[in-house]
Amino acid sequence: MKFAPLHKLTTERLVLKKIEKSDSETLLFLRSDKTINQFIKREKTESKEEILTFIKKINNGIINNNWLYWCISLKDNPTMIGTICLWNFSANSKVAEVGYELMPKYQKKGIANEALNRIIEFGFNTLNLESIEASTHKENKSSRSLLLKNKFRLIDNKKKDSDSINNILFALRNPIVKNDIE
């Protein structure tokens, strides 16, 4: 399965599109702000140079079929308000992990939910994924609630995220994929 070029996706209020250099200021905030990162274990990206390198790495990773990474913006304003990605694809490209983050001003408006809905639809209907997973800190209430609202189930039969023992794993199965066990 080839991912590139990145599909531009739309929802009622949002456009999901490729990340550009012009998104660097928002990305810098998202990847360095303490509150946004309180439940995310990742290296902070603290300078403009590091962010520009990160953007290059992200967009090269899409071309090289490693992941898909979208900038979330409102339909009537091109400014980045968050990101959503599918990454950590299994070797057969049938399982991927979803990740998301939103600028504080845009949280609690159902925007993450709207973006996740579209990515689930794209993942299942276009990429033919069998399952989408999400690893989230057990105390990350907003993220857990977003996943549960979208019918993700907590799975405990899989080894926990080795990066963080505080993370719990959720999964959503593509309803049209036959379950071998049944």
Ligand SMILES: CC(C)(COP(=O)(O)OP(=O)(O)OC[C@H]1O[C@@H](n2cnc3c(N)ncnc32)[C@H](O)[C@@H]1OP(=O)(O)O)[C@@H](O)C(=O)NCCC(=O)NCCS
């Ligand atoms: C995780 C994160 C993206 C969730 O964002 P969010 O805005 O809370 O999620 P949703 O889009 O589902 O919004 C839900 C809230 O919007 C409210 N809402 C307002 N208008 C709405 C609308 N039109 N439609 C749906 N919900 C709406 C809902 O009632 C709900 O409020 P509640 O949580 O008080 O019940 C956000 O908290 C975040 O960016 N966190 C930092 C990064 C992070 O931790 N990422 C996850 C790593 S695993």
